[in-house]
Amino acid sequence: MIDPEPIRLIPRHASSAAAPEVSSSQVTFNRQELNEILNLYGRMVSAGEWRDYAIDFLKDRAVFSVFRRAGELALYRIEKTPRLARKQGEYAVVATTGLILKRGPELKRVLAAIDRGSLRLVSS
16 A cells, blocks of 8 residues: 655745755654544544644654643643554554553554543443
8 A cells, every 4th residue: 555645734934935844754644644633633622522732743753642721731642653663563542641551553443542432331
């Protein structure tokens, strides 16, 4: 499968002619990954659980952080770390405390750890 082109974010103050290039050493989310994350984010916003997000593209990983309120610590961080792809899986969901809730090679399965819609009450 061909990996789609990564999404490039352009600051508001930058003109389209002077758009910054994403360096090849920077890790980014591709369009499909970002689509899956934003679908979950949209459901959680409409449920009133999340209100804000931030995206960071670093040398070794890309991080999508979600917040209950803009002035607080991130509730969850969805991280993509390519160097862990062959070991533990390149995707991880990390709680505010730093506890890794789920890690794996498939983003959809990792996101299920924080998707309230996928949790069901089981009675005995």
